[in-house]
Amino acid sequence: MAARTRVGIAGTGSYVPERVVPNGEFEEFLDTSDEWIVQRTGIRERRYVTEGEATSDMAVAAGKRALEAAGLQASDLDLIICGTLTPDYLLPSAACLIQDQLGAEKAGAFDCNAACSGFLTAINTAEAFIAAGRAKRVLAIGAETLSRFLDKEDRSSCILFGDAAGAAVLTPLDECGQGEILDSTLGADGSGFEFIHMKAGGSRHPASPASVEEREHFIRLRGREVFRFAVHRMSSLIEQMLAGHDADELGLIVPHQVNRRIIDAALDRLGMTDEKVVVNIHKYANTSAASVPLAFDEAVRTGRAEKNKLIVMVAFGAGLTWGANLIRW
Numbered sequence: 001m002a003a004r005t006r007v008g009i010a011g012t013g014s015y016v017p018e019r020v021v022p023n024g025e026f027e028e029f030l031d032t033s034d035e036w037i038v039q040r041t042g043i044r045e046r047r048y049v050t051e052g053e054a055t056s057d058m059a060v061a062a063g064k065r066a067l068e069a070a071g072l073q074a075s076d077l078d079l080i081i082c083g084t085l086t087p088d089y090l091l092p093s094a095a096c097l098i099q100d101q102l103g104a105e106k107a108g109a110f111d112c113n114a115a116c117s118g119f120l121t122a123i124n125t126a127e128a129f130i131a132a133g134r135a136k137r138v139l140a141i142g143a144e145t146l147s148r149f150l151d152k153e154d155r156s157s158c159i160l161f162g163d164a165a166g167a168a169v170l171t172p173l174d175e176c177g178q179g180e181i182l183d184s185t186l187g188a189d190g191s192g193f194e195f196i197h198m199k200a201g202g203s204r205h206p207a208s209p210a211s212v213e214e215r216e217h218f219i220r221l222r223g224r225e226v227f228r229f230a231v232h233r234m235s236s237l238i239e240q241m242l243a244g245h246d247a248d249e250l251g252l253i254v255p256h257q258v259n260r261r262i263i264d265a266a267l268d269r270l271g272m273t274d275e276k277v278v279v280n281i282h283k284y285a286n287t288s289a290a291s292v293p294l295a296f297d298e299a300v301r302t303g304r305a306e307k308n309k310l311i312v313m314v315a316f317g318a319g320l321t322w323g324a325n326l327i328r329w
Contacts, residue, residue, distance in 0.1 A: 004131040005172050009179030009327065010072065013065025014166040014297035015058045016047045016284060023159070030155050037159050038282075042260020046162030046285035048147040054088045056097040058165035059143035062293070063102055066139065069300075070169040070176065074102040077169075078135040080109040081125055083118025083142045083289040085318070086149060087111055090201075098141065107139075115196065116256050116317025117186070118142050118289025119166065123313075124184045124323060126170045136175075141167045142289035149198065151218035160259075161219070162285035166293020178307075183241055183326040188319050192229065196221045196318035227265075230258055233316045234266035237324040241312045250276055251309025251329060252299055256316060257281035257291040278304065288317065305329045 022045045023034040037043055049058070059082055067074060080095045080102075087094040095109035114121040119142030126138035143165035150158040173180050200216035201207055211217060234255060242250065253276055255263055260281055267274055278295045287294060292315050299305050311329050316322040 005133060006174070007127045007130045007170055007181050008173035008176040009181070010169045010171045010176035011066045011068070011070030012166070012168045012293065012297040012300050013062045013067070013069060014164065014294045015061035015065070016164045016294070017049045017053060017058065019048045019050055021046050021048050021162070026159055029152060032155055032159065040261065041160060042281050043159065043285045044282045047164060049145050049163045055084055055086050055143045055145045055165070056088050056094045056101065058145070058163065059094060059098050059141045059167070060101045062143065062165040062167040063098060063139055063141060066167040066169045070171070072137060072169060074104040075106065076137050077104040077107040077139050079126065079129060079138040080104060080107050081122040081138065081140050082111045083114060083122040084111055084144055085113050085115050085118065085288060086145045094143065114289075114317065114321040114323070115319055116258065116286070116288045116291060117315045117319070117321040117323045119293045120313060120315045120323030120325065121186060121321070123168060123170065123325060124186055127181050127184060130170055130172060136172060138170045139167060140170060141165065142291070142293045144288040144290050146219070146288055149217070149219050151215055154218065156223055157219055157221055160286050162287050164284055164287040164290040164294050166290050166297055168293060168296070178329060180328045181325055182328055184324070185237070185240065186323045188321045190319065192225070192320040193318070194222070195225045195229065195320060227259070227262060229320060230262045230316050231265045231269065233322045234262065234314055235269040237314045237322060238266070238270060238312055241314070241324050241326040242310070245310060249310045250312070251306045252304060252311045253277045254292055254296045254299060254311060254313045256314065257284065257295060258286050258316070291315070
């Protein structure tokens, strides 16, 4: 049996729309305030796409930046995987639109929908393709246009989300020499599907005048159940990834930016401080599949990712789904 190819991250990139939406905008039509939102979520503002801008547009921008960082062209890619729950269309996939816009003529392309775990699912799949010798250079993307699926009458959900995209180019380690993926995991528990879901628009409840009238095409969530699930899952995944490693090897934890209170509660459970945790939820809110790659790219570009240190990426979301990676940068 042939040895598995060791896989590294050759480059990262991200994109956020220009439109900044501060908490104060919600005060105009909701019973809420900037103070209330900050205290309960840690969010101060988020980004929304402008008219005519969609998920694939942001993903292409992030992908171009990741390719530039990797020193590669789109024509070098063998595969494009896009984690998203908000594709431009129900079909075709966002990844196919991205492939065309990038000009990645020889690349296969497909989407994966694991909600907020979408990028971890994409990067784990990319790593598996390269490790098995089925591809050499893969673009993994997390991109979301959540602002188009928010019920502006639902105070519990509409304040939480923003739009963004993040990407990473994976290659054999001997080609890029950095960001080796040492360990990965994915998991799911479909019994919790109603904790975060959108009722209509699929084959069980197709779109109809009644579904639109009853506002069934918006994101719904159960905050308390999500909080408990996320705190438990984040802390257990970090423990799993760091098992067998010394504490001083850890360079960064890059968690899904779901809620500052969830991040703090998970760290408290682990007996850790936030010194080595990348947090940008105050600027971008919860961008679902884009959350982890956006924070990761920010850490790389600001020099927070230290050479030879360990990086843990962790995410959890609707499905319920979860995933994590351990990387030696």
